[in-house]
Amino acid sequence: MRMHSPLLALAVALTAASPLTGHAQAKPAKPAADPDRAVGGGGSFPRGWTVRTDTKGKEPDIKFAVMDPGWHITLGPAALFYRPTDKVDGPFTATVLFTQTTAPKHPEGYGIFVGGQSIEADPQQKYTYFLIRGDGKYLIKKRDGANVMNLISAWTAHPAIVKQGPTGEATNRLEVTLDKARLVFRVNGKEVYSADPRLVDSKGIAGLRVNHNLDVHVQSFQVKKL
Numbered sequence: 001m002r003m004h005s006p007l008l009a010l011a012v013a014l015t016a017a018s019p020l021t022g023h024a025q026a027k028p029a030k031p032a033a034d035p036d037r038a039v040g041g042g043g044s045f046p047r048g049w050t051v052r053t054d055t056k057g058k059e060p061d062i063k064f065a066v067m068d069p070g071w072h073i074t075l076g077p078a079a080l081f082y083r084p085t086d087k088v089d090g091p092f093t094a095t096v097l098f099t100q101t102t103a104p105k106h107p108e109g110y111g112i113f114v115g116g117q118s119i120e121a122d123p124q125q126k127y128t129y130f131l132i133r134g135d136g137k138y139l140i141k142k143r144d145g146a147n148v149m150n151l152i153s154a155w156t157a158h159p160a161i162v163k164q165g166p167t168g169e170a171t172n173r174l175e176v177t178l179d180k181a182r183l184v185f186r187v188n189g190k191e192v193y194s195a196d197p198r199l200v201d202s203k204g205i206a207g208l209r210v211n212h213n214l215d216v217h218v219q220s221f222q223v224k225k226l
Contacts, residue, residue, distance in 0.1 A: 034105050036212050039063050039076045052119055053079045070219035075212055082207025091179040091226035094206040097219040103168025107133045108211040112176050115201035128200040129209045130185050134164035160190035
């Protein structure tokens with residue numbers, strides 16, 4: 001009878017457990033589900049504002065109210081918030097002061113959208129949006145109907161963005177400026193990205209985009225023609 005040495009047995013055991021073999025690797029954990037939460041008392045909005053949820057019909061799960069100074073938004077579903085009067089045709093600057101008041105379950109973005117056209121129409125809506133989130137990262141995307149493309153490759157960290165603190169609170173000022181020479185995105189007065197102004201529509205509505213399950217306070221939202 002052939003006997004296996006203790007060293008051989010140990011080598012076999014280590015090989016079976018090694019991640020290099022691919023046989024004993026633990027499967028990566030699936031991210032926890034994060035469905036849109038229900039929000040009580042929603043569905044009515046400040047005079048002059050329109051709310052457009054990503055999935056139509058979910059407006060009752062959004063609470064958007066005047067709260068001096070500014071407005072307070074509690075979500076539910078991701079949505080656009082805009083005033084039809086904030087429409088431009090040519091060079092402009094759009095600015096807003098956001099305070100994330102609590103930490104979401106997963107990092108979620110909020111910020112400004114510009115070049116909004118056919119916002120209420122599916123699937124013709126168009127806009128470009130500039131978002132930040134509590135982990136100090138930003139993203140710029142462009143939507144054209146059902147197609148969405150990144151103007152930068154992925155969520156990107158920048159030191160100008162104030163990260164959320166232990167309670168989840170963070171305050172940041174966002175700005176999008178478009179003139180004949182450049183399209184510039186700033187956070188707290190510092191440029192984080194610039195591009196050819198032809199990348200976005202200079203004609204359309206500017207407003208706010210807030211992703212799902214966030215609680216944010218909004219101040220000093222302004223759209224100025226240059």
